[in-house]
Amino acid sequence: xxxxxxxxxxxxxxGDTVNTNVSWLAQELNKLGYTIxxxxxxxxxxxxxxxxxxxxxxxxDIVISTGGLGPTQGDITREVLASAxxxxxxxxxxxxxxxxxxxxxxxxxVPTAASRREAILPVGxxxxxxxxxxxxxxxxxxxxxxxxxxxxxxxxxxxxxTDSVVPYLQERFGSQGVVKSYRYGIYGIREIDLEDRLMDLxxxxxxxxxxFLIKKGYIELRITAKANTAEEAEALLRPWDEIIRNRLGTxxxxxxxxxMEDLLGKNLTVANATISTAESCTSGLVGKTITNTSGxxxxxMGGVISYSNDIKHRVLGVPQELLxxxxxxxxxVARAMAEGVARVTGTDYAVSTTGIAGPGGGSEEKPVGLxxxxxxxxxxxxxxxxxxxxxxxxxxxGAAELALYYVxxxxxxxxxx
Amino acid sequence: xxxxxxxxxxxxxxGDTVNTNVSWLAQELNKLGYTIxxxxxxxxxxxxxxxxxxxxxxxxDIVISTGGLGPTQGDITREVLASAxxxxxxxxxxxxxxxxxxxxxxxxxVPTAASRREAILPVGxxxxxxxxxxxxxxxxxxxxxxxxxxxxxxxxxxxxxTDSVVPYLQERFGSQGVVKSYRYGIYGIREIDLEDRLMDLxxxxxxxxxxFLIKKGYIELRITAKANTAEEAEALLRPWDEIIRNRLGTxxxxxxxxxMEDLLGKNLTVANATISTAESCTSGLVGKTITNTSGxxxxxMGGVISYSNDIKHRVLGVPQELLxxxxxxxxxVARAMAEGVARVTGTDYAVSTTGIAGPGGGSEEKPVGLxxxxxxxxxxxxxxxxxxxxxxxxxxxGAAELALYYVxxxxxxxxxx
Numbered sequence: 001x002x003x004x005x006x007x008x009x010x011x012x013x014x015g016d017t018v019n020t021n022v023s024w025l026a027q028e029l030n031k032l033g034y035t036i037x038x039x040x041x042x043x044x045x046x047x048x049x050x051x052x053x054x055x056x057x058x059x060x061d062i063v064i065s066t067g068g069l070g071p072t073q074g075d076i077t078r079e080v081l082a083s084a085x086x087x088x089x090x091x092x093x094x095x096x097x098x099x100x101x102x103x104x105x106x107x108x109x110v111p112t113a114a115s116r117r118e119a120i121l122p123v124g125x126x127x128x129x130x131x132x133x134x135x136x137x138x139x140x141x142x143x144x145x146x147x148x149x150x151x152x153x154x155x156x157x158x159x160x161x162t163d164s165v166v167p168y169l170q171e172r173f174g175s176q177g178v179v180k181s182y183r184y185g186i187y188g189i190r191e192i193d194l195e196d197r198l199m200d201l202x203x204x205x206x207x208x209x210x211x212f213l214i215k216k217g218y219i220e221l222r223i224t225a226k227a228n229t230a231e232e233a234e235a236l237l238r239p240w241d242e243i244i245r246n247r248l249g250t251x252x253x254x255x256x257x258x259x260m261e262d263l264l265g266k267n268l269t270v271a272n273a274t275i276s277t278a279e280s281c282t283s284g285l286v287g288k289t290i291t292n293t294s295g296x297x298x299x300x301m302g303g304v305i306s307y308s309n310d311i312k313h314r315v316l317g318v319p320q321e322l323l324x325x326x327x328x329x330x331x332x333v334a335r336a337m338a339e340g341v342a343r344v345t346g347t348d349y350a351v352s353t354t355g356i357a358g359p360g361g362g363s364e365e366k367p368v369g370l371x372x373x374x375x376x377x378x379x380x381x382x383x384x385x386x387x388x389x390x391x392x393x394x395x396x397x398g399a400a401e402l403a404l405y406y407v408x409x410x411x412x413x414x415x416x417x
Numbered sequence: 418x419x420x421x422x423x424x425x426x427x428x429x430x431x432g433d434t435v436n437t438n439v440s441w442l443a444q445e446l447n448k449l450g451y452t453i454x455x456x457x458x459x460x461x462x463x464x465x466x467x468x469x470x471x472x473x474x475x476x477x478d479i480v481i482s483t484g485g486l487g488p489t490q491g492d493i494t495r496e497v498l499a500s501a502x503x504x505x506x507x508x509x510x511x512x513x514x515x516x517x518x519x520x521x522x523x524x525x526x527v528p529t530a531a532s533r534r535e536a537i538l539p540v541g542x543x544x545x546x547x548x549x550x551x552x553x554x555x556x557x558x559x560x561x562x563x564x565x566x567x568x569x570x571x572x573x574x575x576x577x578x579t580d581s582v583v584p585y586l587q588e589r590f591g592s593q594g595v596v597k598s599y600r601y602g603i604y605g606i607r608e609i610d611l612e613d614r615l616m617d618l619x620x621x622x623x624x625x626x627x628x629f630l631i632k633k634g635y636i637e638l639r640i641t642a643k644a645n646t647a648e649e650a651e652a653l654l655r656p657w658d659e660i661i662r663n664r665l666g667t668x669x670x671x672x673x674x675x676x677m678e679d680l681l682g683k684n685l686t687v688a689n690a691t692i693s694t695a696e697s698c699t700s701g702l703v704g705k706t707i708t709n710t711s712g713x714x715x716x717x718m719g720g721v722i723s724y725s726n727d728i729k730h731r732v733l734g735v736p737q738e739l740l741x742x743x744x745x746x747x748x749x750v751a752r753a754m755a756e757g758v759a760r761v762t763g764t765d766y767a768v769s770t771t772g773i774a775g776p777g778g779g780s781e782e783k784p785v786g787l788x789x790x791x792x793x794x795x796x797x798x799x800x801x802x803x804x805x806x807x808x809x810x811x812x813x814x815g816a817a818e819l820a821l822y823y824v825x826x827x828x829x830x831x832x833x834x
Binding site: 012013014015016017018019020022023024025026027028030036037038039040041042043045049051052053055059061187191192195199202203212213214220253277279282283284287288290291292294295296299300302303304305306307308310311315344345346357358361362364367369387389390391392393394396 | 427428429430431432433434435436437439440441442443445452453454455456457458459460462468469472476480487488489490491501523524528531549550570572588593609628630660694696699700701702703704705707708709711712713714717719720721722723724727728729732761762774775777778809813
């Protein structure tokens with residue numbers, strides 16, 4: 001079953017709005033076993049919109065559009081679909097009832113003229129209830145293709161999809177089977193080397209499929225199988241899971257079911273332990289990331305952003321001699337920063353970062369992207385080194401992720417959790 | 418001149434990745450006077466990708482794709498474009514030189530077999546330098562259509578676009594007329610009230626147009642005019658500029674030509690002054706944001722993340738009495754935090770944040786979204802209060818922006834710069 005997503009709205013082609021509807025819809029549809037083959041965006045332009053609808057009818061079984069269902073003159077999706085498919089439009093009393101219901105819900109008069117537009121649908125259209133806003137959604141079957149028109153505002157679109165489109169698809173097309181994925185966080189290996197080790201899987205993939213996604217500080221490896229039942233899907237995934245774990249060993253780092261900061265937070269909570277941060281190149285991003293988790297004040301006490309060497313020395317107590325001998329970006333200073341902030345804050349654990357985020361400041365021995373990490377805790381202090389490739393932002397995001405990951409592995413390896 | 422954007426990558430159709438490349442490219446191209454008519458996304462599928470390239474060649478003058486230029490078997494954009502346009506591929510020594518230069522820059526061996534893939538280009542292709550990563554970009558002219566292939570990772574794509582594509586378009590297509598925008602950072606007023614004050618402009622807009630974009634901590638107001646020359650565009654914008662400034666007064670906060678952190682960095686550099694941060698609810702995000710600006714180590718010394726009250730008291734010297742009497746989220750504590758971190762770090766300026774980022778922890782007098790800011794400097798200490806609406810992340814992002822903005826206005830009002 002081939003699905004095509006169509007996004008309408010000039011704001012998307014002006015770049016004022018990032019199209020988050022597509023990724024949300026894609027995730028939901030994939031979970032239901034549907035495959036998205038194409039996604040197109042056009043502005044509020046009759047000719048181009050009609051062209052895209054006609055093309056989509058040729059190549060897709062289901063076409064889902066978002067946008068252009070409001071009451072203004074610019075909201076043309078309903079009429080363009082009708083004319084592109086050679087249908088007339090007509091006043092749809094079911095749609096009008098939905099519009100009236102909305103205004104009743106919010107205790108307002110129905111603004112007749114404009115809202116009437118929202119009930120002028122292609123002949124033969126079905127109506128989908130809008131649980132959040134005014135404009136009803138539209139379904140239309142034309143030969144082999146089913147069109148589903150949804151509103152553009154994400155809240156309305158999501159509500160309508162969940163409440164009405166999912167049951168509609170189930171009734172119209174039945175179950176599309178089960179899609180199951182295993183996701184792995186892969187650490188400390190480059191994409192190209194990772195692919196090398198799994199080249200046979202990459203080459204023979206069809207069901208399961210295998211994918212590598214570059215994330216901050218790690219690679220997400222995913223295998224996905226499609227089958228009639230969950231058991232069958234699992235049976236397809238299990239041999240691949242074994243191969244992956246055997247070949248990658250400790251590179252398989254952590255479950256990706258929850259963000260790194262939530263996972264670490266859970267482990268700190270279980271261990272009844274506290275943590276603090278000493279940051280140079282990430283300059284607060286590690287502290288910010290830990291506190292993405294609400295309730296993190298139970299284990300995160302705070303930290304020191306020691307951007308200058310003076311603060312590393314005076315506030316964290318990093319010996320001047322270490323800074324002079326090894327430089328701020330060094331294993332020795334990373335260790336001393338972590339130990340220093342644990343002392344200052346009195347926490348059980350502490351993690352530090354010191355590196356070269358670029359674009360300037362790199363040298364032959366210490367290139368842009370080099371970051372040293374220190375982790376200290378009940379079982380002493382360890383250090384790690386990483387070399388990131390990317391922009392200043394990407395290097396810092398990657399370093400923040402790895403800082404948390406190294407605390408996580410410290411706790412796991414030392415048996416603290 | 419019709420532009421079509423093509424995004425490739427199965428992760429986009431699985432919903433794993435939100436496509437931010439499209440909005441960024443659309444903004445940049447619109448600024449240059451180009452109109453985006455279509456945007457399409459397809460997976461790493463030869464047949465569909467070829468179909469989209471052929472279709473794009475029919476309807477667009479310029480086709481810009483992102484993704485699929487890496488060294489793996491899944492990176493097929495180069496070869497699919499060639500075959501869709503009936504071209505052979507060949508080893509391109511210019512591209513190989515770029516690949517080799519990258520590995521030289523990062524001091525690594527060139528991984529020959531895989532990297533060679535990145536230099537196999539359609540016959541007749543041009544090469545665009547990748548300022549961040551390995552894969553060079555590709556240009557190809559086929560009859561009336563110019564194809565430009567860019568890498569998918571946003572950092573690489575943006576760097577290549579700015580460094581190479583902009584000059585390429587200028588040389589190949591000349592000026593596309595002038596699109597000029599004035600952008601205003603509007604602080605301390607709600608969108609609905611802002612629109613009310615400018616309703617006449619909203620209603621009569623055509624050239625210039627007016628737009629409101631909700632940003633972190635402020636609203637971006639933008640007026641845009643298109644004309645043959647810069648002077649003509651300016652002449653269209655000037656009367657609107659006057660109306661906006663008259664009606665909004667001090668709500669017009671700062672130029673948006675550069676990010677807040679760069680603007681503040683410039684002013685600190687001019688004033689030859691240093692700054693530090695004391696953060697509670699933002700927990701490092703202010704320090705991280707200041708150091709988005711490369712070279713910020715010249716004026717940013719560091720700071721303290723005083724997430725717990727204990728650290729506010731012990732490290733920053735906030736009197737326990739203030740914490741007990743007024744609570745951590747209070748004007749008094751915000752002031753004491755800023756003064757404390759300036760003392761600890763010895764900087765000329767300091768800024769603090771303390772607030773309730775939610776979702777829990779709010780009360781009637783201190784609801785979720787309440788944030789207090791302290792700013793201290795050569796002219797004493799001031800405090801500001803803001804009430805944010807949104808998610809935990811949105812509240813913290815808004816608070817970080819406002820923290821920098823309040824230092825900026827402090828320096829401006831006190832005549833420090």
